[in-house]
Amino acid sequence: MLLRFRVANVHSMRDEQELSFTVPAGQDGGPARTVALSSGKDIEVYPLVGIFGANASGKSNVLAALSKMRDAVLTSYAEWTSYREIPRQVFALDDTSEHDSSFFEVDFVAQDGVRWTYGFELGATRVEAEWLHAYPHGRRQVWFERDATRDEEYDFRGGRVQDRARLARTTRPNALFLSRAATDNHPQLTPIYRWFDQNLWLITPEHELREREAYTVRRLQDKQSRRRIEELLRVADLGISGTALEQQPGRTPTVRLKHSSGRLLDWSQESYGTRSWFALLGPMLLALDEGAVLLVDELDASLHPRFAAEVVRLFHDPAVNSRGAQLVFTSHDPSLLRTPSGSRLLDPGEIWLTEKDQDGATELYPLTSAEPGEREDLMSSYLAGAFGAVPDVTEGQIARRLLAARAMGAEAGQA
Incomplete structure (x- = not known):
């Protein structure tokens, strides 16, 4: 199961942003599932998260970044050979981001209960850094760390990775070590590669x-x-x-x-x-059959809100979603925050919001950071702007602007 995703300098996300499925300690997770870790501890994990926000606030970019990370793992070794530069989509609204690396990292729990952290940083022409850590007993095990600025680029601690010297020698500067290892069906690293292959499937309305x-x-x-x-x-x-x-x-x-x-x-x-x-x-x-992570952009696109709500209920239902599948979706529809009977369809911890700052950079944050009341109507408060992430438009403003523009055009024509 996916626990956390961190990203920086990708699409509209200039600064590091984090999306989390885990329930913070001491909070009631509602529909969250208890996941047993190999360390003997349990962790509460949500079966889904919904990302809400105004148009062009960066909701879709969060899903696109997850999909880009998956694509990099699956294709960097085989397909990036023909690129002069690594294919990246960096933050485009300043003069410095094109020179900075793009950062990706996920935490997930494998089927055997072992928690893993895998991530990398991509520069314009090379992989700047890459790392894989495991937590089989609750303490971090470093499987490998890569830093392109060091004389000795790779650090394999504990000798855990088989055939490491050959793999490091044959991994191109613009390819991921994990991708290279999977081409040889590496017995230890291929399961990590397969996690990406079997998860993070992106569905968009048009494509x-x-x-x-x-x-x-x-x-x-x-x-x-x-x-x-x-x-x-x-x-x-x-x-x-x-x-x-x-x-x-x-x-x-x-x-x-x-x-x-x-x-x-x-x-x-x-x-x-x-x-x-x-x-x-x-x-x-x-996804439900395989226990996979599914990404759906604009869940409400061309679907009645009740259809979208039923999709949410499918992932919430432990009898239907018996294998621990997860859903990450974006939506414009605030009715998904409330059922027709007035109860909450989504737990506050499952709701994430996006808005852009004055520089056009996306900020991603959980609704829980606004500390909503236990009985607060989330839909009404969201529409009222109590949590942010709504368009900064007053009632009738668009019509007034249109009339003003028409009047200015008429005056210009008479001049």
């Missing part, structure tokens, strides 16, 4: 919609998966009663949805909202 639709179609070929997908289509109240899978030799299967009228519509006739929900089902069920 890869057809690929996600096709993946959900493929899952329909499994009887058990088909029953679950059809039930989720029915419960969404889209007027759909089932699916019809059409297979032709040598071609990719296609699907048509059965409507309550009994008619089968061509896929192109389905609404964008129906297609978005269908495309989400395959990856979401895979």
Whole structure:
């Protein structure tokens, strides 16, 4: 399970920002899960976090940074050979960030209960630093540390990493040591690489919609998966009663949805909202089945708020989410902070906020830092600006600005 993500100088996040799934000591974690560590201690971890904020405040950039870290681990050794510089997206609104390194770090718990910390810093042309630490007994074990400014770049303490000298010698300056080790199926480091391969899947509203639709179609070929997908289509109240899978030799299967009228519509006739929900089902069920971390940008995009709320409930439900899957989502919709009955859909510790400072840099912070009252209506307080992270626009301001601009244009035309 993912415990924490730290990042700096990536997209709009200039200064170091942290996103945490862990419940602070002494606080009631509500829907948090108890995770047993190999050290014999337990830790309380949330099954999801939602990131809210104004337009262009950097919500999506948090997910993009997580995805960039995953991409770097999976592709740096094989694909960065052709780049003159390391592909980075640094903070672009000052004159210094392009010369600074980009920083990424995650803490996670592996299936055997061992907590790991892995991170790296990327410069323009080389990996400036990289490190891997384990906590099997609660104390830090340094597996390796890399610093490009030292004469001896790599430090392998305790001799824990097999074949370390050869791997260090054959790792390019612009590639990650972890990526290099995984190409040889390294027995100790490949499981860390696979954690990234099996987690941090990013879903955005516009990108890869057809690929996600096709993946959900493929899952329909499994009887058990088909029953679950059809039930989720029915419960969404889209007027759909089932699916019809059409297979032709040598071609990719296609699907048509059965409507309550009994008619089968061509896929192109389905609404964008129906297609978005269908495309989400395959990856979401895979994450629940595998216990993976799923990233969904704009969860409420093309989905009714009640659909988005049901996704939250799926990850909260320990019977459905029995393998410890986690969800990180962004949303503009404050109704996700409150159920129709007036109770809280999300625990305050699951709510994170983004806003930009006067220099355009994103600040990411938990709602709990505002110390909301135990019975406080989070949606009303959020909309009122009590927690920040809302647009700095007064009622009617946009219309007044538009009228003023029109008047100025008219005066200029008469001059």
